[in-house]
Amino acid sequence: MFPSPQPRWHALxxxxxxxxxxxxxxxxxxxxxxxxxxxxxxAGEVFRHLVAADRGATVDALAAGLADxxxxxxxxxxxxxxxxxxxxxxxxxxxxxxxx
Amino acid sequence: xxxxxxxxxxxxxxxAGPGLRLRTGPLVSLIRSRLPAVVRGISLLxxxxxxxxxxxxxxxxxxxxxxRNLRRWLQPQAHFFSDGSVPFKPLPLDQAFxxxxxxxxxxxxxxxxxxxxxxxxxxxxxxxxxxxxxxxxSGKSTLCAGLVNRGWRLLSDELALIETGSGRVVPLPRxxxxxxxxxxxxxxxxxxxxxxxxxxxxxxxxxxxxxxxxDSVGRALETARPGWIVIPRYEAGLxxxxxxxxxxxxxxxxxxxxxxxxVHGRGGYQVLAQxxxxxxxxxxxxxxxxxxxxxxxxxAA
Numbered sequence: 001m002f003p004s005p006q007p008r009w010h011a012l013x014x015x016x017x018x019x020x021x022x023x024x025x026x027x028x029x030x031x032x033x034x035x036x037x038x039x040x041x042x043a044g045e046v047f048r049h050l051v052a053a054d055r056g057a058t059v060d061a062l063a064a065g066l067a068d069x070x071x072x073x074x075x076x077x078x079x080x081x082x083x084x085x086x087x088x089x090x091x092x093x094x095x096x097x098x099x100x
Numbered sequence: 101x102x103x104x105x106x107x108x109x110x111x112x113x114x115x116a117g118p119g120l121r122l123r124t125g126p127l128v129s130l131i132r133s134r135l136p137a138v139v140r141g142i143s144l145l146x147x148x149x150x151x152x153x154x155x156x157x158x159x160x161x162x163x164x165x166x167x168r169n170l171r172r173w174l175q176p177q178a179h180f181f182s183d184g185s186v187p188f189k190p191l192p193l194d195q196a197f198x199x200x201x202x203x204x205x206x207x208x209x210x211x212x213x214x215x216x217x218x219x220x221x222x223x224x225x226x227x228x229x230x231x232x233x234x235x236x237x238s239g240k241s242t243l244c245a246g247l248v249n250r251g252w253r254l255l256s257d258e259l260a261l262i263e264t265g266s267g268r269v270v271p272l273p274r275x276x277x278x279x280x281x282x283x284x285x286x287x288x289x290x291x292x293x294x295x296x297x298x299x300x301x302x303x304x305x306x307x308x309x310x311x312x313x314x315d316s317v318g319r320a321l322e323t324a325r326p327g328w329i330v331i332p333r334y335e336a337g338l339x340x341x342x343x344x345x346x347x348x349x350x351x352x353x354x355x356x357x358x359x360x361x362x363v364h365g366r367g368g369y370q371v372l373a374q375x376x377x378x379x380x381x382x383x384x385x386x387x388x389x390x391x392x393x394x395x396x397x398x399x400a401a
Binding site: 018020021022023025026027029031034035036038 | 346
C-alpha cells in the first residue's frame, strides 16, 4: 500500500487577484472577497513561490524551496509553519489545494 | 454668480422656494430649507460658492425642514430629505445646519462611485496633495483647519475623492467641521477666520464649521497629484513628528479608510497602488497645531 500523495497547492487564477510588492512587503487584493491583505515575511515568500509555480507545489516542496532561499533548516517546524501559512491562504481565498 | 450676490432675503426666498443650486467642486446640490439656522449657515459659510438660478442637473436634491406634525411644536426637530427619501432619524432643530453638512457628506459617500473615496482630509501645496486618512477623533479635521490657515489649499476635510482614470485628487472644499475643544483651538490659531456658532449636544459633542478659504473655493476645479499619505494622531503634549511608514502599510491604512474601494474591485486596488507609488507615507503625532504646521511646511518645502 502506497501513502497518498500530498496535495499540490495553487494560487488562485491570475485574474482572481492582484498583487504588488513595495520594499519587500506584499499586498494582495482578492477580487472575489474584495479584501486586501498585507502579507508577513514568510507568507509573502510562500505567496511568491506559489505564484511562480505554474503546476502548483506540495507543502514539502514549498518548504524545501523556501528553506534554500532563506538558508533556514528545512525541519519539521519549518514545514509546519509553511503548512499553516497555506491553511491561512485557503481561509482567505488566496490559494487552494488540489482536491483528491 | 456666487451666493454672496444674493441679499439675505433673496437667499431665504430661494431656499424656501425653488431651492439654492450650490456648486461645490465638481458637484451641484439643490438645497431647500425654511429653517433660519440653515439660511444663516449657508450665508456665513458658503458666501463665495458659485450658484445659479437656472434649471438644470443637480447631483443631489436635499432639504432640511421641520416635519409637518405635532413635533413642529413639541421638541421641534429637523428632518433631512434626499431626493424625497429620509435617510436619517430626525435631530433637534438647533442641529439643522450640521445635519445639512452631514447629509451632504452622506450623499457624496453613498452615490459618487465615479470616484474612489476615502475618509480623509486633503490639503495641497505646490501641486501635491497631502492625504490625511483617519477615523473620527484622530485630530484630522483640526490639523486640516490648521494647515489651510498656514498656506495650504483645502481640498476636503472629510472626503478624499480620487479620479479613477488619472489617480488625481478632486477638490470638494466645503466648510471644515470642528468639534469640541478644536473650535477654540482654531479660534485662537486663526483669529480672523469665520466659524459658525457652535451647536451643542450633538452625537459628536459640540460642533461648529469653519469657512473654507477663498482661494480654495476659487480653485475648486483644480485637481492635485497625491504626494503624501499621513496618518495623523492628536495627543496632548506630544511633540510633532513624522514617522516613516512603509508604502504597503500606507496602502492598508488607506484601504481601512475607504468608502467604496471594494465597489471598484481590482480597478480600485490598481488606482490605490498607483497613488501609493507616488506618495511618501508617514504616521504623524502632534500635540500643538503651530508645531504641526511647521513640520508640514518643511515637508513641502
